[in-house]
Amino acid sequence: MVAKCVAIDANFAADPRGVTTRYLATDDKQVEKAYFAYGLPATEALLTMLMPTVEKETGTELLPTYSYSRVYLPGAWLKKHTDRPACEVSATVALAQKTDKAWPLFLESKDGQTVEVALSPGDMLIYAGMEMPHWRDPFDGQWQLQAFLHYVRKNGLYADRKYDFRPRLGAPKIIKGAQEADA
16 A cells, blocks of 8 residues: 655755766666666665654654665666565655656556556655566656665564664675575
């Protein structure tokens, strides 16, 4: 089920033409025409700061797994997918954009209905990333900056994914052994 959108204060502005690629990569497996970063300090801080709000809205105790940020460029689109186990409860936060209209995210409910959610900068959507297929049509703006905050249920099946198999938030992800299937 889709939780309501919760407004946050996101006094943040970015222009990908002026952002150094020292922290951003371009080989995103889900989206072409986008820059991305795993676990930046700013988004890891958002992950922690917004966890009480996500817990309140979902009615469950959570553990943080990881954050991810993406700068979408013209023509970028997100294929329909569900998320991996480290994304049992997800939140997507619109941070900034340069576009004439909000770019919607589509989610599919358990009964097969499509829900369209358009987020403006400062809005957050909380959803069950593993259970709800979600996608985006091609982007026709100049750029959009989005943060993704992922959690697992504290007493749930995927609690072992706390920090996404890292020793702490902010640490790089090291993939080895059985965890490779999750990568």
